[in-house]
Amino acid sequence: MLIKRRRGWEIPDREATPEALVLRRRDAMAGAVAVSVAMPTIIAPAAARADSAPVPRNPKYTVDRALTAEKNATTYNNYYEFSDDKDLWQDAQALHQRPWSIELAGMLPKPRTIGLDDLLKQFQLEERVYRHRCVEAWAMTVPWTGFPLSQLVKLAEPLGSAKYVVFQTIQDKTMPGLSAPYYPFPYTEGVTMDEANNDLAFMVTGLYGKPVPPQNGGPIRLALPWKYGFKSAKAIIKITFTDQRPHTFWEAIQPSEYGFWANVNPEVSHPRWSQASERLLGSNERVPTRLYNGYAEFVGGLYQNLNGEKLFM
Ligand SMILES: Nc1nc2c(c(=O)[nH]1)N[C@H]1C(S)=C(S)[C@@H](COP(=O)(O)O)O[C@H]1N2
Numbered sequence: 546m547l548i549k550r551r552r553g554w555e556i557p558d559r560e561a562t563p564e565a566l567v568l569r570r571r572d573a574m575a576g577a578v579a580v581s582v583a584m585p586t587i588i589a590p591a592a593a594r595a596d597s598a599p600v601p602r603n604p605k606y607t608v609d610r611a612l613t614a615e616k617n618a619t620t621y622n623n624y625y626e627f628s629d630d631k632d633l634w635q636d637a638q639a640l641h642q643r644p645w646s647i648e649l650a651g652m653l654p655k656p657r658t659i660g661l662d663d664l665l666k667q668f669q670l671e672e673r674v675y676r677h678r679c680v681e682a683w684a685m686t687v688p689w690t691g692f693p694l695s696q697l698v699k700l701a702e703p704l705g706s707a708k709y710v711v712f713q714t715i716q717d718k719t720m721p722g723l724s725a726p727y728y729p730f731p732y733t734e735g736v737t738m739d740e741a742n743n744d745l746a747f748m749v750t751g752l753y754g755k756p757v758p759p760q761n762g763g764p765i766r767l768a769l770p771w772k773y774g775f776k777s778a779k780a781i782i783k784i785t786f787t788d789q790r791p792h793t794f795w796e797a798i799q800p801s802e803y804g805f806w807a808n809v810n811p812e813v814s815h816p817r818w819s820q821a822s823e824r825l826l827g828s829n830e831r832v833p834t835r836l837y838n839g840y841a842e843f844v845g846g847l848y849q850n851l852n853g854e855k856l857f858m
């Protein structure tokens with residue numbers, strides 16, 4: 546990792562958030578570049594947990610926007626198991642992040658359950674700055690820590706006949722929203738095997754260089770930055786490989802508004818609002834939305850032979 550070369554996500558100092566400064570120093574560490582005397586205080590809190598140690602940032606995915614301030618990204622959340630209000634972050638602190646394990650199920654030679662820390666030991670964690678676009682037309686840009694979903698698929702060794710990967714969120718007694726009678730919990734999401742193996746699909750264990758907090762989906766969630774945010778399930782406890790397209794949470798609630806594919810497209814409106822622009826968390830600035838949320842060069846090829854599918858809802 547080089548820090549001398551200016552990359553797309555690097556923003557002028559006058560616009561930089563404190564998070565951005567910390568992250569740049571962490572980049573310096575990861576690249577073993579000569580470090581300033583300020584460094585040790587930055588890395589001192591690094592705990593034994595694999596999801597909180599400094600990791601190198603992947604320079605492949607750049608963004609042309611400033612990072613969202615950590616405070617905005619961690620205090621304005623969608624997490625219906627807790628609430629359908631955005632200010633659920635304090636309530637979400639009750640969800641224990643350890644012990645945690647993930648069940649690998651379905652079309653596998655060896656279905657099994659793996660402890661999260663044992664799982665994380667098998668992967669090289671990296672940091673990626675991704676845009677996130679909620680179907681409600683707000684957006685953020687944040688540094689996630691994690692590993693490509695494709696590596697987990699490889700570890701699971703699904704049978705060749707498996708076509709989809711399905712993610713299920715925990716249902717825990719600390720989640721007051723679960724008692725709402727009209728939501729089809731557990732929260733279930735899924736992608737095709739091709740999408741799961743696309744390098745952009747990312748399993749997230751960290752945010753702003755720290756373990757991803759409970760309100761953002763800790764201890765482990767998905768990030769599928771070319772799709773509307775609802776596809777990126779939080780607090781994952783089960784991953785199933787199947788040949789059946791899953792019936793997902795939002796699709797079950799309102800199939801005319803939320804589909805299986807949910808790829809971002811500014812020209813395809815939600816039935817109740819335009820998707821042409823989005824509001825940036827923090828500044829509230831409105832900016833144009835981009836096809837596949839700006840990731841067309843990486844994922845456009847996935848959809849070339851899928852005419853007739855409702856790819857953008
Ligand atoms: N389990 C679960 N995962 C979820 C949701 C949810 O309500 N429950 N909301 C989704 C939606 S609509 C969005 S926009 C993102 C929000 O992630 P954030 O709170 O980290 O911004 O999480 C997604 N994952």
Ligand SMILES: [Mo]
Nearest residue numbers: 679680774775
């Ligand atoms: Mo969302």
